[in-house]
Amino acid sequence: xxxxxxxxxxxxxxxxxxxxxxxxxxxxxxxxxxxxxxxxxxxxxxxxxxxxxxxxxxxxxxxxxxxxxxxxxxxxxxxxxxxxxxxxxxxxxxxxxxxxxxxxxxxxxxxxxxxxxxxxxxxxxxxxxxxxxxxxxxxxxxxxxxxxxxxxxxxxxxxxxxxxxxxxxxxxxxxxxx
Amino acid sequence: xxxxxxxxxxxxxxxxxxxxxxxxxxxxxxxxxxxxxxxxxxxxxxxxxxxxxxxxxxxxxxxxxxxxxxxxxxxxxxxxxxx
Numbered sequence: 001x002x003x004x005x006x007x008x009x010x011x012x013x014x015x016x017x018x019x020x021x022x023x024x025x026x027x028x029x030x031x032x033x034x035x036x037x038x039x040x041x042x043x044x045x046x047x048x049x050x051x052x053x054x055x056x057x058x059x060x061x062x063x064x065x066x067x068x069x070x071x072x073x074x075x076x077x078x079x080x081x082x083x084x085x086x087x088x089x090x091x092x093x094x095x096x097x098x099x100x101x102x103x104x105x106x107x108x109x110x111x112x113x114x115x116x117x118x119x120x121x122x123x124x125x126x127x128x129x130x131x132x133x134x135x136x137x138x139x140x141x142x143x144x145x146x147x148x149x150x151x152x153x154x155x156x157x158x159x160x161x162x163x164x165x166x167x168x169x170x171x172x173x174x175x176x177x178x
Numbered sequence: 179x180x181x182x183x184x185x186x187x188x189x190x191x192x193x194x195x196x197x198x199x200x201x202x203x204x205x206x207x208x209x210x211x212x213x214x215x216x217x218x219x220x221x222x223x224x225x226x227x228x229x230x231x232x233x234x235x236x237x238x239x240x241x242x243x244x245x246x247x248x249x250x251x252x253x254x255x256x257x258x259x260x261x
Contacts, residue, residue: 048248051192106219114225158185175195
């Protein structure tokens with residue numbers, strides 16, 4: 001496994017050590033100083049799965065870390081300085097007026113004007129209609145891009161989203177960070 | 179984002195991500211990435227510029243299909259024109 005248990009336990013230990021020092025800086029919104037020595041989870045050998053179908057035969061999923069949620073869903077918790085590692089599922093057809101953004105670490109002006117800046121659902125739907133891609137999968141997945149506490153994100157959120165994509169027979173995924 | 183991407187790859191699904199932060203991408207090493215020098219909050223392109231957004235999405239999908247060397251980062255030449 002790329003992020004095996006023993007590896008993640010060591011990462012968790014490094015993260016807690018970092019948080020002891022960085023916690024007060026995060027609380028004071030001194031982001032640059034806090035993240036200066038953040039223990040990124042790195043890998044020398046990323047896994048890679050070839051897309052074995054042509055694009056026009058492929059079912060593609062879209063994931064954004066813009067912190068989007070729709071009416072009826074709880075917003076991401078922006079008050080927690082360790083981040084909110086949960087996720088939301090958005091139907092691929094949704095009312096644009098019912099979308100909220102809960103993410104304090106990027107300017108919202110572009111996505112508020114046009115959600116495709118971070119969640120290019122209209123562009124992928126056009127490619128589906130034109131036959132360039134097979135189909136756009138529903139739901140779309142939304143996470144918060146601010147997740148310093150990354151180990152539970154990997155163990156729970158990433159594992160759950162990946163297994164849902166497998167169950168949904170998705171062939172390929174486009175990820176758009178905020 | 180790169181962490182989620184690598185978990186998805188390991189589950190047997192091809193993935194590609196956009197990035198505007200080369201330093202972070204080199205650390206996390208997602209399976210395939212497309213580097214774009216657009217502002218945070220608008221990595222797909224300028225608001226209401228469907229033509230540019232479409233080109234970015236299509237380029238990313240070409241990388242998804244064509245790139246089979248793990249950790250490759252392809253830089254896109256697009257420029258941000260709006261203030």
